[in-house]
Amino acid sequence: xxxxxxxxxxxxxxxxxxxxxxxxxxxxxxxxxxxxxxxxxxxxxxxxxxxxxxxxxxxxxxxxxxxxxxxxxxxxxxxxxxxxxxxxxxxxxxxxxxxxxxxxxxxxxxxxxxxxxxxx
Numbered sequence: 001x002x003x004x005x006x007x008x009x010x011x012x013x014x015x016x017x018x019x020x021x022x023x024x025x026x027x028x029x030x031x032x033x034x035x036x037x038x039x040x041x042x043x044x045x046x047x048x049x050x051x052x053x054x055x056x057x058x059x060x061x062x063x064x065x066x067x068x069x070x071x072x073x074x075x076x077x078x079x080x081x082x083x084x085x086x087x088x089x090x091x092x093x094x095x096x097x098x099x100x101x102x103x104x105x106x107x108x109x110x111x112x113x114x115x116x117x118x119x120x
Contacts, residue, residue: 025059028067049082
């Protein structure tokens with residue numbers, strides 16, 4: 001059940017040039033992680049390496065341990081295929097746990113989708 005101000009979990013998938021974007025809104029926790037895993041898997045199968053899979057978490061209000069583990073798992077899977085998972089994060093709810101765990105560079109965190117789509 002949703003309370004006032006709580007965003008329901010949802011994802012959207014789009015191709016931008018060679019990259020595949022997965023836009024995520026809501027909370028990423030043990031109840032929503034399986035849906036996100038499925039969507040990231042679709043994106044990973046759709047992208048042609050070395051193009052990245054971009055996980056846009058700018059609409060995420062909570063990132064739990066299950067979500068962090070999922071991002072790391074998909075980063076590993078993407079790297080094995082010759083691609084990368086790039087995370088877009090610009091809210092404290094997502095940045096704080098990633099910074100605390102020193103995962104900002106591991107997950108290639110960018111502040112906007114535009115930055116994520118610009119080659120380093």
